Amino acid sequence: MLDYPTLKLIWWLLVGVLLVGFAIMDGHDMGVGTLLPFVGRNDEERRVVINTVGPHWDGNQVWFITGGGAIFAAWPLVYATAFSGFYWAMLAVLWALFFRPVGFDYRSKIHNATWRSTWDWGLFIGGAVPPLIFGVAFGNLLQGVPFGFDDFMVSTYTGSFWQLLNPFALLAGVVSSAMITMHGGMYLAHRTEGDIQRRAVRGATGAAVLMVLAFVGAGVWLKVGGIEGYVITSVIDPGALPDPLAKTVARSADAWWANYGRQPLLWLLPALGVGGALAAAGLVGARHTLSAFVASALAIVGVIGTAGAAMFPFVMPSSSMPNASLTVWDSVSSRLTLGLMFWATLIFMPLIIFYTSWAYRVMRGKVTLAHIRANEHSAY
Amino acid sequence: MIPEQLVDLSRLQFAATALYHFLFVPLTLGMVWLLVIMESVYVMTGQVVWKDMTRFWGKLFGINFALGVTTGITLEFQFGTNWAYYSHYVGDIFGAPLAIEGLMAFFLESTFIGLFFFGWDRLSKNRHLMVTLLMAVGTNLSALWILIANGWMQNPVGAEFSYQTMRMEMTDFWAVVFNPDAQAKFVHTVSAGYVTGAMFVLSISSWYLLKGRDIEFAKRSFRVAAAFGLASVASVIVLGDESGYTVGEAQQTKMAALEAMWETEPAPAGLKLVAGINEAQGKNDWELEVPWLMGLIGTRSVSKEIPGIHEIRAKNRERIERGIVAVGALEALRQHRDDAVAKELFERHKADLGFGLLLKKYVADVRQATPEMITRAAHDTVPRVAPMFWSFRIMVGLGFAMLLLFGLAFWSTLKSACTQKPWLLKWALWMLPAPWISCELGWVVAEYGRQPWTIYGVLPTHLSVSTLSVNSLYGSLAGFVGFYTVLLVVEVYLMQKFAKQGPGSLGTGRYQHEPTHA
Numbered sequence: 001m002l003d004y005p006t007l008k009l010i011w012w013l014l015v016g017v018l019l020v021g022f023a024i025m026d027g028h029d030m031g032v033g034t035l036l037p038f039v040g041r042n043d044e045e046r047r048v049v050i051n052t053v054g055p056h057w058d059g060n061q062v063w064f065i066t067g068g069g070a071i072f073a074a075w076p077l078v079y080a081t082a083f084s085g086f087y088w089a090m091l092a093v094l095w096a097l098f099f100r101p102v103g104f105d106y107r108s109k110i111h112n113a114t115w116r117s118t119w120d121w122g123l124f125i126g127g128a129v130p131p132l133i134f135g136v137a138f139g140n141l142l143q144g145v146p147f148g149f150d151d152f153m154v155s156t157y158t159g160s161f162w163q164l165l166n167p168f169a170l171l172a173g174v175v176s177s178a179m180i181t182m183h184g185g186m187y188l189a190h191r192t193e194g195d196i197q198r199r200a201v202r203g204a205t206g207a208a209v210l211m212v213l214a215f216v217g218a219g220v221w222l223k224v225g226g227i228e229g230y231v232i233t234s235v236i237d238p239g240a241l242p243d244p245l246a247k248t249v250a251r252s253a254d255a256w257w258a259n260y261g262r263q264p265l266l267w268l269l270p271a272l273g274v275g276g277a278l279a280a281a282g283l284v285g286a287r288h289t290l291s292a293f294v295a296s297a298l299a300i301v302g303v304i305g306t307a308g309a310a311m312f313p314f315v316m317p318s319s320s321m322p323n324a325s326l327t328v329w330d331s332v333s334s335r336l337t338l339g340l341m342f343w344a345t346l347i348f349m350p351l352i353i354f355y356t357s358w359a360y361r362v363m364r365g366k367v368t369l370a371h372i373r374a375n376e377h378s379a380y
Numbered sequence: 381m382i383p384e385q386l387v388d389l390s391r392l393q394f395a396a397t398a399l400y401h402f403l404f405v406p407l408t409l410g411m412v413w414l415l416v417i418m419e420s421v422y423v424m425t426g427q428v429v430w431k432d433m434t435r436f437w438g439k440l441f442g443i444n445f446a447l448g449v450t451t452g453i454t455l456e457f458q459f460g461t462n463w464a465y466y467s468h469y470v471g472d473i474f475g476a477p478l479a480i481e482g483l484m485a486f487f488l489e490s491t492f493i494g495l496f497f498f499g500w501d502r503l504s505k506n507r508h509l510m511v512t513l514l515m516a517v518g519t520n521l522s523a524l525w526i527l528i529a530n531g532w533m534q535n536p537v538g539a540e541f542s543y544q545t546m547r548m549e550m551t552d553f554w555a556v557v558f559n560p561d562a563q564a565k566f567v568h569t570v571s572a573g574y575v576t577g578a579m580f581v582l583s584i585s586s587w588y589l590l591k592g593r594d595i596e597f598a599k600r601s602f603r604v605a606a607a608f609g610l611a612s613v614a615s616v617i618v619l620g621d622e623s624g625y626t627v628g629e630a631q632q633t634k635m636a637a638l639e640a641m642w643e644t645e646p647a648p649a650g651l652k653l654v655a656g657i658n659e660a661q662g663k664n665d666w667e668l669e670v671p672w673l674m675g676l677i678g679t680r681s682v683s684k685e686i687p688g689i690h691e692i693r694a695k696n697r698e699r700i701e702r703g704i705v706a707v708g709a710l711e712a713l714r715q716h717r718d719d720a721v722a723k724e725l726f727e728r729h730k731a732d733l734g735f736g737l738l739l740k741k742y743v744a745d746v747r748q749a750t751p752e753m754i755t756r757a758a759h760d761t762v763p764r765v766a767p768m769f770w771s772f773r774i775m776v777g778l779g780f781a782m783l784l785l786f787g788l789a790f791w792s793t794l795k796s797a798c799t800q801k802p803w804l805l806k807w808a809l810w811m812l813p814a815p816w817i818s819c820e821l822g823w824v825v826a827e828y829g830r831q832p833w834t835i836y837g838v839l840p841t842h843l844s845v846s847t848l849s850v851n852s853l854y855g856s857l858a859g860f861v862g863f864y865t866v867l868l869v870v871e872v873y874l875m876q877k878f879a880k881q882g883p884g885s886l887g888t889g890r891y892q893h894e895p896t897h898a
Contacts, residue, residue: 055497058491059493062486062491066487069478072478073476074475079460084846084848090457095863097453102871105442105446106874153546334542334545337473341476352483352487363495363502
């Protein structure tokens with residue numbers, strides 16, 4: 001059996017994999033939702049756009065649900081502290097997500113222009129709001145969040161919702177929104193043709209450029225804008241029983257750059273973020289749509305990886321009680337649960353990837369106006 | 381101290397959103413198998429009416445499924461947003477089945493539901509049937525893992541408290557999986573879902589038959605629903621939740637409450653049909669009883685005693701008194717982890733830690749608890765009797781009414797006489813709400829009956845909540861009520877629209893009420 005420190009490390013990677021999986025899979029249909037009202041100019045065009053993800057959005061959404069479940073099981077303290085601390089932000093995500101299942105399934109069941117356009121905007125909200133909020137949340141994690149624990153490990157969040165909407169966090173929100181819109185646009189370019197494809201390419205390219213600018217801008221801000229990182233100042237025992245209150249933590253100006261200094265190979269991550277997005281923009285311009293989609297997926301790996309590598313081993317630093325910060329070493333489940341969940345993931349993840357790929361293969365090809373007309377009563 | 385109002389509002393929000401979610405889940409659980417049956421007949425016989433049945437009932441299934449997905453995410457979110465201390469305290473055990481549910485079941489169900497709807501022209505008959513079957517398997521596995529998680533809340537096996545991490549930790553995963561409570565719950569709950577699916581198809585088919593429309597389509601649907609419903613309702617009743625009632629103390633407490641059994645009765649206890657419950661004085665003013673029956677159902681024996689409410693409360697009072705020592709020792713240990721005296725004291729009393737924590741509702745430092753507070757806390761350990769007693773009776777009564785209906789419906793289709801019995805068809809139509817009422821009351825019995833605990837004997841509900849402001853709770857509760865009301869109106873509107881239109885809505889040209897527009 002794997003030892004405890006290794007399992008803790010594996011789970012940091014696995015949560016990363018699930019987040020990236022969520023951003024790539026659910027991300028592309030959220031991106032499609034974000035672009036929906038703009039690339040589809042009439043009802044039929046919008047039905048084309050919706051049906052590119054019609055058979056898949058539900059499976060993709062499970063990345064989100066499983067990601068949540070995995071954080072619950074592997075990092076219960078993070079789950080408890082983040083979800084209750086970010087109460088209104090989480091509810092906003094949840095309520096935005098409400099529009100998706102019903103939007104997809106109900107929209108085309110009634111032949112009424114107002115009904116359909118209402119659901120179109122619902123799908124826009126369901127696609128655009130969650131990535132924005134997750135980006136803003138990441139922006140806040142990088143700055144630290146005001147929370148602490150009492151002796152019985154009851155967590156209390158002392159900030160407000162409005163405090164989350166600070167300028168740096170909003171910039172992180174732009175990075176995330178642009179990234180997901182870019183990715184959805186690349187997907188849409190691959191699955192459509194004609195006018196819709198042309199508009200999707202334009203949207204995806206614009207989003208890719210915006211993403212690169214915001215991403216680099218956030219990096220520069222972090223370096224010169226006086227945002228302090230966090231660093232553990234006591235001795236770390238990675239095998240110890242998880243207790244966030246047992247360590248000491250200090251703030252320091254260059255803490256988020258320390259990992260990059262120690263391990264220069266990590267610079268490949270931001271390079272992948274920038275390079276992937278630019279490559280995707282170039283490829284989609286030349287109508288190499290599948291390669292463009294892959295490149296934008298790699299950009300997502302790069303961007304999320306960049307933030308994760310900067311913060312490691314921190315997951316959720318506390319600005320008001322730094323010693324209570326949650327790290328990969330001290331906010332995790334027991335060794336038994338981590339091991340068990342590791343094996344469950346190892347068994348089921350390949351299966352999931354296998355049948356998901358099969359589903360995409362079955363439904364492959366362009367979705368066209370003719371297809372929508374021929375399936376008037378069964379298509380979304 | 382945690383404000384009482386915060387706890388009440390958090391409970392109200394969870395109860396409302398969970399009951400709402402369960403308006404959609406049982407129909408999904410049941411209809412998915414009806415779709416498998418219908419499509420199997422299509423693949424075997426090649427008769428296109430069976431394909432149309434699969435697609436039409438599938439359409440209604442999809443309308444329902446969308447809201448099931450929508451409202452399911454709420455429940456997962458809420459553990460973190462509103463029950464943060466719960467999530468920390470038991471996430472090590474409770475989180476695992478939820479995550480495995482996602483990996484093993486929900487991915488399967490959600491990926492294949494897309495192919496179910498959109499794969500008709502792209503998959504061979506056999507492949508498409510396989511897709512439908514995998515969707516059904518995923519749906520049911522999903523219920524299995526969720527009920528394993530819920531079963532653990534009733535009977536927390538395979539776990540131990542750790543004072544170092546201040547939480548429960550898993551010691552035996554297979555004990556959690558094969559928790560007898562969870563297994564009984566799974567069988568009972570999915571069977572109830574099958575009944576719901578069968579009743580839905582039976583009622584709507586009856587309506588078509590009453591109206592004399594799409595007769596061949598409706599007769600076949602009626603027959604499948606009657607047979608499946610009869611088997612399922614028998615399973616709900618025979619393999620009912622009672623099989624788990626002897627297992628843990630949580631279930632014993634529930635049994636005493638739902639039977640309004642104040643005093644321990646000599647075995648075998650009788651079953652009260654109705655009673656005048658006097659909560660204040662802890663007795664029934666009058667009751668109508670069938671001798672022996674309760675003992676037989678509850679313990680499957682004629683000699684085993686079922687403890688009454690007064691006895692349960694008296695025993696729990698002693699546990700609370702020992703629990704005070706455990707809480708005191710734990711507080712000392714949290715200050716100094718190597719306090720040997722406290723550690724020894726804690727180890728000796730830690731089985732009653734949860735009972736000591738019950739006092740936190742009344743006093744911050746439980747060592748200061750007055751005898752009066754202890755009495756109140758002991759009184760809390762059995763929920764109010766009247767809601768339990770009546771919820772259970774309505775649930776069971778409707779269950780037997782459905783058994784009779786499905787029995788007659790099955791008999792009439794064997795005789796190919798269902799179209800000639802309008803009274804039976806009308807009855808089937810009016811029984812449409814019955815399975816939903818039963819399912820909801822079943823959850824009331826299970827969850828209200830576990831109070832004052834979230835995890836029986838381990839973690840009081842009162843301590844489980846997130847540290848939030850009461851205003852936040854009012855806001856979110858208002859948001860949920862608003863959202864959910866609109867969604868329900870939309871769903872019911874679509875459901876009745878397509879149910880009324882019938883198989884004509886497929887636009888195949890084979891049925892009445894084809895769509896008028898192009």
